[in-house]
Amino acid sequence: MSKIKQNKKRKLQAKTAGGVEFQIDKPKMKFRLFDEKAQAEEEHLSQILFGGATSFLQCLEEAEQEAGSSQIVADSGVGETDTDDDDQILKPAWTDEDDDGIDVGQALDSQRRKLPSGGINSVDNKYSSLLKHKFQSTVGTPEWASLNKRKRLESDSDEEILQSCGFISKTTKAQLPPSLLEFKKVKDLNSETYSEGPFINSVEFHPTSSVALVAGNGAIATLFAVDGKRNNKLHSIKFQQYPILCAKFLQNGNEALLGSRQSHIFSYDLIVAKPIRYNLPQGLTQSKSFVVSPNSQVIAVVGKWGEVHLLSAATKEKIGLLKQESEVTALTYNPTGNLLFGHSDYGEITVWDMNMQRVKHKFTDEGCLQGTTLSISPSNQFIAAGSAQGVVNLYGMEDVLKTNLPKPRKSIMNLTTAIKDLKFNQSSEALAFSSAEIQNSVKIFHIGSGTVFSNFPNYDTKMGHINVLNFSPGSGYLAFGNKKSVVSLYRLKHFKNY
Numbered sequence: 186m187s188k189i190k191q192n193k194k195r196k197l198q199a200k201t202a203g204g205v206e207f208q209i210d211k212p213k214m215k216f217r218l219f220d221e222k223a224q225a226e227e228e229h230l231s232q233i234l235f236g237g238a239t240s241f242l243q244c245l246e247e248a249e250q251e252a253g254s255s256q257i258v259a260d261s262g263v264g265e266t267d268t269d270d271d272d273q274i275l276k277p278a279w280t281d282e283d284d285d286g287i288d289v290g291q292a293l294d295s296q297r298r299k300l301p302s303g304g305i306n307s308v309d310n311k312y313s314s315l316l317k318h319k320f321q322s323t324v325g326t327p328e329w330a331s332l333n334k335r336k337r338l339e340s341d342s343d344e345e346i347l348q349s350c351g352f353i354s355k356t357t358k359a360q361l362p363p364s365l366l367e368f369k370k371v372k373d374l375n376s377e378t379y380s381e382g383p384f385i386n387s388v389e390f391h392p393t394s395s396v397a398l399v400a401g402n403g404a405i406a407t408l409f410a411v412d413g414k415r416n417n418k419l420h421s422i423k424f425q426q427y428p429i430l431c432a433k434f435l436q437n438g439n440e441a442l443l444g445s446r447q448s449h450i451f452s453y454d455l456i457v458a459k460p461i462r463y464n465l466p467q468g469l470t471q472s473k474s475f476v477v478s479p480n481s482q483v484i485a486v487v488g489k490w491g492e493v494h495l496l497s498a499a500t501k502e503k504i505g506l507l508k509q510e511s512e513v514t515a516l517t518y519n520p521t522g523n524l525l526f527g528h529s530d531y532g533e534i535t536v537w538d539m540n541m542q543r544v545k546h547k548f549t550d551e552g553c554l555q556g557t558t559l560s561i562s563p564s565n566q567f568i569a570a571g572s573a574q575g576v577v578n579l580y581g582m583e584d585v586l587k588t589n590l591p592k593p594r595k596s597i598m599n600l601t602t603a604i605k606d607l608k609f610n611q612s613s614e615a616l617a618f619s620s621a622e623i624q625n626s627v628k629i630f631h632i633g634s635g636t637v638f639s640n641f642p643n644y645d646t647k648m649g650h651i652n653v654l655n656f657s658p659g660s661g662y663l664a665f666g667n668k669k670s671v672v673s674l675y676r677l678k679h680f681k682n683y
Contacts, residue, residue, distance in 0.1 A: 605621040
């Protein structure tokens with residue numbers, strides 16, 4: 186056979202039983218000449234990588250045994266935390282030694298400012314810890330800044346692309362779910378004192394710091410650092426023969442007003458921790474019930490015979506007088522402060538124009554014989570009115586300003602005795618209301634679904650006769666002050682911020 190034919194594809198012929206012929210084309214095999222140098226180099230690299238044939242087989246056996254022993258374990262996925270070995274805890278990128286060395290006292294001296302003493306503000310604490318505490322309590326800990334989170338698995342989805350190169354992924358804020366409220370009872374807010382009572386008349390949360398003011402018939406006002414774990418006492422002040430019936434923070438956060446049945450009012454300077462006494466103007470004999478305008482410029486004080494006295498928040502001097510036909514039982518401003526609403530002892534609500542200082546509108550609270558409380562949602566969509574008959578009427582703001590006989594969007598009749606206090610939360614999703622005549626008489630109403638939370642309070646709750654309630658600025662906490670010197674504190678888990 187010639188050389189040319191050998192280079193062509195070789196053909197193998199065969200005959201089947203029926204005599205049909207077929208052929209198989211087999212490509213020519215290409216062989217490389219044996220090279221001892223290349224083989225020695227290959228064995229050398231193999232020795233480096235795998236440790237020789239014996240070590241390589243041993244590694245395979247160990248890997249096989251390890252794979253066989255790690256079997257999948259069934260997991261319910263409820264309330265468990267992923268603890269795979271592949272996950273890694275994030276660590277801080279760096280630590281600034283200069284910041285860690287600065288104390289609170291040194292930082293405040295250099296800034297020429299003061300803070301209420303005690304607790305997290307102690308001059309011996311690290312200034313970095315104070316800043317961290319204030320940021321987390323006010324803003325919360327963003328997911329991207331958490332050092333305890335696990336690294337997420339990489340995703341090939343198109344959404345990941347939009348999270349880089351200047352794009353921000355769109356997220357939807359979760360709404361408060363109805364029916365069941367996720368909450369936790371934490372340490373009592375005034376657990377270090379229990380001396381502000383016996384009746385707790387005011388529980389006020391600071392507008393910008395995680396601080397709360399508790400005051401009551403015991404003529405004592407106390408500031409607490411709110412964290413749910415320790416709730417350290419920051420400062421306490423006792424007044425002589427001055428049971429505190431009403432207390433409010435001003436929006437600037439540097440001053441609190443304290444009122445009583447006496448003919449004077451106290452301004453409590455939080456910076457220097459010192460009260461200043463102001464005599465009430467002529468015609469006003471007490472300040473047991475008052476509200477402060479959203480811009481902290483005007484104090485509206487309930488007087489006698491349907492009068493509402495307007496005082497300057499700066500000087501405490503009288504700047505105006507409003508009047509309705511019957512006794513004022515409750516006052517509240519709308520969020521912008523241009524309207525003031527006043528309930529009455531015969532069920533009529535008066536709306537004053539604060540720019541003109543005169544009556545703008547009146548409407549009747551449906552089914553109400555005697556009004557007790559008022560509250561307007563921060564969104565300015567709703568107004569809630571409580572009555573001595575235990576009914577809370579929820580109105581749309583646009584409805585009450587159009588007619589004298591508005592229809593409530595919901596009449597809440599879960600309580601049977603007089604409504605003592607009610608408050609909307611900051612997101613206007615929930616309305617808490619209580620009565621002081623029966624123990625544990627409190628409900629939280631979910632506005633979106635028009636129902637109360639069935640699991641709050643739970644069966645073993647012991648809050649006593651609730652005299653006052655309040656939400657923290659971010660709705661993360663809800664406090665209840667009772668008639669036995671106790672302020673119960675609850676953590677609402679849906680809301681991540683203070």
